[in-house]
Amino acid sequence: MLKMQVLEKEARPVLAVDIGGTKIITAIITADGQVLAEACQPTLAGEGVPAVIGRLFSAIDNLLQQNSLKTSHLRGISLAVAGPIDSKRGIVTVSPNMPDWHDVPLREMIRQRYEGETFLVNDASAAALGEHRFGAGRGINDLVLLTLGTGIGGGIIIDGRLYGGAGGAAGEIGHMVIDVNGPACGCGRRGCLEALASGTAVARETIKRLRQGEKSSLAAMVGGRLEDITAEKVGEAARQGDGLAQDVLSRAAKYLGVGMANLINIFNPQMIILGGGMANIGAPLLDPARQVALAQAFPIAAGAVSIVTAELGEAAGIYGAAAFAFGNDRR
Amino acid sequence: MLKMQVLEKEARPVLAVDIGGTKIITAIITADGQVLAEACQPTLAGEGVPAVIGRLFSAIDNLLQQNSLKTSHLRGISLAVAGPIDSKRGIVTVSPNMPDWHDVPLREMIRQRYEGETFLVNDASAAALGEHRFGAGRGINDLVLLTLGTGIGGGIIIDGRLYGGAGGAAGEIGHMVIDVNGPACGCGRRGCLEALASGTAVARETIKRLRQGEKSSLAAMVGGRLEDITAEKVGEAARQGDGLAQDVLSRAAKYLGVGMANLINIFNPQMIILGGGMANIGAPLLDPARQVALAQAFPIAAGAVSIVTAELGEAAGIYGAAAFAFGNDRR
Numbered sequence: 001m002l003k004m005q006v007l008e009k010e011a012r013p014v015l016a017v018d019i020g021g022t023k024i025i026t027a028i029i030t031a032d033g034q035v036l037a038e039a040c041q042p043t044l045a046g047e048g049v050p051a052v053i054g055r056l057f058s059a060i061d062n063l064l065q066q067n068s069l070k071t072s073h074l075r076g077i078s079l080a081v082a083g084p085i086d087s088k089r090g091i092v093t094v095s096p097n098m099p100d101w102h103d104v105p106l107r108e109m110i111r112q113r114y115e116g117e118t119f120l121v122n123d124a125s126a127a128a129l130g131e132h133r134f135g136a137g138r139g140i141n142d143l144v145l146l147t148l149g150t151g152i153g154g155g156i157i158i159d160g161r162l163y164g165g166a167g168g169a170a171g172e173i174g175h176m177v178i179d180v181n182g183p184a185c186g187c188g189r190r191g192c193l194e195a196l197a198s199g200t201a202v203a204r205e206t207i208k209r210l211r212q213g214e215k216s217s218l219a220a221m222v223g224g225r226l227e228d229i230t231a232e233k234v235g236e237a238a239r240q241g242d243g244l245a246q247d248v249l250s251r252a253a254k255y256l257g258v259g260m261a262n263l264i265n266i267f268n269p270q271m272i273i274l275g276g277g278m279a280n281i282g283a284p285l286l287d288p289a290r291q292v293a294l295a296q297a298f299p300i301a302a303g304a305v306s307i308v309t310a311e312l313g314e315a316a317g318i319y320g321a322a323a324f325a326f327g328n329d330r331r
Numbered sequence: 332m333l334k335m336q337v338l339e340k341e342a343r344p345v346l347a348v349d350i351g352g353t354k355i356i357t358a359i360i361t362a363d364g365q366v367l368a369e370a371c372q373p374t375l376a377g378e379g380v381p382a383v384i385g386r387l388f389s390a391i392d393n394l395l396q397q398n399s400l401k402t403s404h405l406r407g408i409s410l411a412v413a414g415p416i417d418s419k420r421g422i423v424t425v426s427p428n429m430p431d432w433h434d435v436p437l438r439e440m441i442r443q444r445y446e447g448e449t450f451l452v453n454d455a456s457a458a459a460l461g462e463h464r465f466g467a468g469r470g471i472n473d474l475v476l477l478t479l480g481t482g483i484g485g486g487i488i489i490d491g492r493l494y495g496g497a498g499g500a501a502g503e504i505g506h507m508v509i510d511v512n513g514p515a516c517g518c519g520r521r522g523c524l525e526a527l528a529s530g531t532a533v534a535r536e537t538i539k540r541l542r543q544g545e546k547s548s549l550a551a552m553v554g555g556r557l558e559d560i561t562a563e564k565v566g567e568a569a570r571q572g573d574g575l576a577q578d579v580l581s582r583a584a585k586y587l588g589v590g591m592a593n594l595i596n597i598f599n600p601q602m603i604i605l606g607g608g609m610a611n612i613g614a615p616l617l618d619p620a621r622q623v624a625l626a627q628a629f630p631i632a633a634g635a636v637s638i639v640t641a642e643l644g645e646a647a648g649i650y651g652a653a654a655f656a657f658g659n660d661r662r
Contacts, residue, residue, distance in 0.1 A: 084629045093631045142496055154597070158489055165473055165599025166635040172596040175629065177589050180510045180522075189592070189627050191511075258508050261520070265503040266485070266597070268496025296520050298415045298506065300424045304497040 012075040014325040015060065018123060018317030019081045021045055021097025021150060024056060025314070026063045029322035031075075033134040035315075037067050045098040052098065053106075057113060076117035077110055078325035080126035080317040082153065087168025090120050096151045096186055119325045121162075123147070125171050126320030127275055127310070128155025129162045133323045135311035136273050143271040144263050145310070146173060148256075148278035151186075152194040155320075156267070162324065174198065178258050196255040199231035199278050206234050206248050216244035235281030249284045256285070257292025264297035264305050275310030282309075343406040345656040346391065349454060349648030350412045352376055352428025352481060355387060356645070357394045360653035362406075364465040366646075368398050376429040383429065384437075388444060407448035408441055409656035411457035411648040413484065418499025421451045427482045427517055450656045452493075454478070456502050457651030458606055458641070459486020460493045464654045466642035467604050474602040475594050476641070477504060479587075479609035482517075483525040486651075487598070493655065505529065509589050527586040530562035530609050537565050537579050547575035566612030580615045587616070588623025595628035595636050606641030613640075 013036060018025040024043050028036040041059055043052060060077065064070065071077075083095035090107025111118040121129075128145035131137045137145070141160045147153040154173025156163040164170050174194035175187045182191025183201075195201055207226045210219055218237050222228040237245035260272055272293075274286060286309070294302045312319055344367060349356040355374050359367040372390055374383060391408065395401065402408075414426035421438025442449040452460075459476035462468045468476070472491050478484040485504025487494040495501050505525035506518045513522025514532075526532055538557045541550055549568045553559040568576035591603055603624075605617060617640070625633045643650055 084631045086631050093629070156597075158494060163489060165632070166601045167599055167631060169629060169632045169635075170597065170599035172599075172629060172632070175596045176507075176593040177627075178508050178511050180586070180589055181512070187629065189589075255511070258511055258520075262507040265506045266487075266501065267494075268498055268501035270497045296508075298424070298500060298503060298518065300415045300417050300498060301496070301500045301503070304500075 009075060012073060014075045014322040015063065015069075015077045016318040016321040016325070017056065017060065017077065017079045018126070018314075018321060019043065019052075019056065019079060020123070020317070021082065024059050025318055026059045027315075027318040027322070028063065028067060028069070029318065031326050033319060033322075035318075037063060038318075039063050039066075043098070049098075049100055049104060053109065060110075060114065071114045071116040074116055076119060076325045077114055078119035078121070078321040079106060079110065080121050080123040080321040080324075081106065082123045082151070084169040084172060085120055085122045087120065087164060090118070092120070093169075117325070119321070121168070121321060121324045122153070122155070122171060123317050124153025125155040125162055125164070126318075126324060127153070127312075127316035128157050128171070128273070128320065129323045130312055130316040130318070130320030131273050131275065131310055132157045132160070132162075134319050135316060136308050137271055140271045142267065142269050143273060144173070144267055144269050145273040145275060146260075147276035148198065148274060149276035150199050152198045153276075173259070173263065176259060176262060178255060178262065193255065193259040197252040197259065199276075202231040202234050202248055202252050202278070203229050205251070206244065209244060209248070214244050217242045218245060231278050231281065235278075235284060238281070238284040246284060249281065250288050253285050253288035254292055256289040258296065260289065260293035260307065261296035261302075264293060264301045268301045269305055272305060272307045273310050274307065275312075275316055279309050340406060343404060345406045345653040346394065346400075346408045347649040347652040347656070348387065348391065348408065348410045349457070349645075349652060350374065350383075350387065350410060351454070351648070352413065355390050356649055357390045358646075358649040358653070359394065359398060359400070360649060362657050364650060364653075366649075368394060369649075370394050370397075374429070379431055380429075380435060384435075384440065391441075391445065402445045402447040405447055407450060407656045408445055409450040409452070409652040410437060410441065411452050411454040411652040411655075412437065413454045413482070415500040415503060416451055416453045418451065418495060421449070423451070424500075448656070450652070452499070452652060452655045453484070453486070453502060454648050455484025456486040456493055456495070457649075457655060458484070458643075458647035459488055459502070459604070459651065460654045461643055461647040461649070461651030462604050462606065462641055463488045463491070463493075465650050466647060467639050468602055471602045473598065473600045474604060475504070475598055475600050476604040476606060477591075478607035479529065479605060480607035481530050483529045484607075504590070504594065507590060507593065509586060509593065524586065524590040528583040528590065530607075533562040533565050533579055533583050533609070534560050536582070537575065540575060540579070545575050548573045549576060562609050562612065566609075566615060569612070569615040577615060580612065581619050584616050584619035585623050587620040589627065591620065591624035591638065592627035592633075595624060595632045599632040600636055603636060603638045604641050605638065606643075606647055610640050
């Protein structure tokens with residue numbers, strides 16, 4: 001339990017929430033990045049919007065109660081969610097990991113229930129801000145972050161601030177088409193980076209090739225249940241020398257490298273940060289991706305960029321949501 | 332001849348230069364965008380770097396002399412050039428329209444000869460800044476400009492300022508790969524937007540299809556000299572109902588639309604400005620491109636963007652070079 005006075009508004013901590021496809025992380029975070037309390041529960045997104053909203057309310061209620069906090073102790077409540085956000089209206093327009101979410105007025109729902117200031121930000125944008133303030137991107141003015149997970153998200157820091165664009169929906173880098181004749185993407189386009197290099201794409205490609213009869217240690221690794229194959233397992237098999245796994249990853253890495261070269265040519269960033277579960281695969285994915293990116297981009301821009309892995313892990317979202325509430329000013 | 336006192340430095344005009352593949356435009360421009368004098372001469376880029384530098388010096392000398400100006404009357408000299416610029420060192424690293432330009436220290440050459448403040452900026456970045464301050468993008472905080480010409484250049488305005496990235500090389504949007512298996516690009520990659528939708532790409536594709544035996548009014552239009560076919564002529568033929576010309580343009584338009592959808596998803600811009608000679612083709616190119624872009628991008632971002640044509644024509648570069656010298660602050 002936290003001992004909390006009613007501080008000046010600017011000095012109060014933020015209740016930060018990261019609503020992911022599999023879990024809801026909640027935390028109390030101070031302006032200097034101290035996590036005073038943290039909790040986690042399953043999202044169970046398949047149960048539908050009202051059920052998830054109910055669990056979200058419970059998660060916030062519990063964290064407040066367990067720490068004897070009231071809304072008046074807080075700077076505000078700040079939510080990170082996947083998908084393009086309408087930040088003017090505080091609406092989650094669509095959310096890739098929660099297929100039945102369409103135009104959910106999440107900010108207003110939270111504001112009405114808790115009667116405090118409420119913030120809503122895209123999860124990958126939050127991760128970029130989190131890494132910029134507290135992680136791999138500290139002191140870096142111009143950076144681009146990619147979250148390599150089930151999907152591929154993006155966040156853009158320009159001149160030390162999160163770049164949101166006209167309506168807060170900027171940064172959908174996973175939905176940059178790099179192969180106009182490529183596989184269909186969940187967003188309706190073809191050949192998006194996400195459709196070629198996400199965890200879902202890697203697993204799908206591996207399963208397809210196994211079903212076509214290619215040999216791999218992966219079949220035994222999942223006891224023949226091919227649908228249990230994940231990008232993480234493909235990474236594990238690749239590290240153990242599995243040829244199919246290595247080939248699938250090196251193809252995904254090539255696409256990732258092409259996408260990063262695009263970003264280097266467009267943004268001339270100081271840094272690209274790679275986060276999300278797939279970044280944990282490490283060398284078999286990231287080394288060839290880095291090589292392709294640096295070989296393809298204009299030398300002047302390739303020479304200026306560091307391509308690094310994220311430091312905050314899955315906490316980047318809550319750190320970033322908190323930072324977003326504390327103010328998107330240059331640090 | 333201009334009557335010019337030695338004004339306070341901030342109030343003095345800029346001598347702006349746009350060094351293009353075919354011509355060098357020079358102008359004297361005030362902070363509020365008045366063009367006090369202007370001149371133009373051929374670049375004759377084929378004669379090599381020293382010859383072009385010599386003509387550049389003459390062009391500046393003549394403009395100063397004809398208007399009885401000395402460097403001390405000026406805020407500075409500001410140069411716009413195609414290709415990625417190393418803005419820290421003032422070097423033109425490569426320049427697509429002047430193939431023998433490699434690491435030319437243009438800013439220092441001008442500074443040494445004229446002994447005043449000297450600025451160097453990419454031509455499409457200058458065009459973006461010019462359109463932002465004096466053209467189609469006035470009052471728009473977040474915009475992306477594409478110059479559709481021999482190549483495809485880009486310029487990015489964020490929060491009312493030209494975005495240069497780590498070293499001033501940002502904005503190479505023409506070298507965003509959208510078809511990873513596409514045709515080779517001059518930059519060494521495959522399937523860059525420039526390789527698919529530039530004037531060069533349109534002319535090349537048209538000539539190729541004519542040589543393969545397709546019928547078109549274009550062959551007669553150029554008196555059988557297929558190598559004289561330009562994107563502008565393809566546009567003219569398309570407006571007159573030529574089927575081949577219409578098909579080539581609609582394919583280029585599709586690629587342009589895919590590229591713009593990428594930009595809309597990444598930047599969530601308020602505006603995309605299309606400039607350069609190919610933008611003059613108008614409806615046969617721009618209407619289908621706009622349709623593809625708005626249909627493919629996320630609705631929240633597609634709904635926020637206006638896709639418009641540039642207003643300043645080929646003067647955008649000198650206006651932008653001048654604006655760059657006057658200071659890249661928010662207006």
